[in-house]
Amino acid sequence: MSHYETRLAELGVTLPDAPAPAANYVPSVIVGDTVYISGQISQNDDGFITGKIGADLTVQQGTAAARTCAISLLAQLKAACGGDLSRLVRVVKLTGFVNSTPDFTEQPKVINGASDFLVEALGDAGKHARSAVSAGALPFNVAVEIEGIFQIKT
Template sequence: MGAIEAKLAELGVTLPDAPAPAANYVPFVQVGDIVYISGQISMNADGLIQGKLGDDMDVDAGAAAARTCAIGLLAQLKAACGGDIERLVRVVKLTGFVNSTADFTEQPKVINGASDFLVEALGDKGRHARSAVSAAALPLGVAVEIEGIFQIA
């Protein structure tokens, strides 16, 4: 077991199998040493994590939903690396979309759930550039969707 897998295990995280795309797109594209991963929606073993920030979901619940997106990104990254997530050089950038009301302004605090998890799990490799934006609605009513760009060896 490599260092990343060991740290994930220490955090109680087992990466799920990367889900197949739900429409006519691919889950990731590799160009040179950069992997672009399609948006991962908030879901856990119980299913979709749905809600609208500023209405029926608070920031802590939104951050927990964002964390599940980060786990989904790592699962897709592992698949992109042929099962060897230790090939990760660094997380380059995340773009987080938060299903939120028009007057909700704490999208960065929600996406911190993903950012904080990636730094905790990956150390300096997990530090990244980021955008956190509001969306009037997200697919299937999920609370959060996050896409990512990663550098691999």
């Protein structure tokens, strides 16, 4: 078990199996020491976390949904690294999409759910650049989708 997985266990988080792609794409691509992870949608053991932030869901519920996306990103990264999460050097960048109403402007607060979790779980390696944008709709009406770029040891 890597020190990252030890820290996740301390936080009460067990990485799920990496979600399978829902269409004609791959979950990750490795180029050199960089891993590009396809967008991960908000879901938990009960299924998709759906709804529009600002109408159906609160900022706090959106933040919790973003956290689930970060957990899925780490699960995909672990799978891309052949099950060895210790290859992670750092999180480089996240792009977060928030299913929100046209007048909603707190997308950064929602995506903080992912950012804060990654720093809590990975320490300095979890610090990253980021974009947080509004989306009029997301696949399956999910609340949040986040894609990530990671640096790994080759």
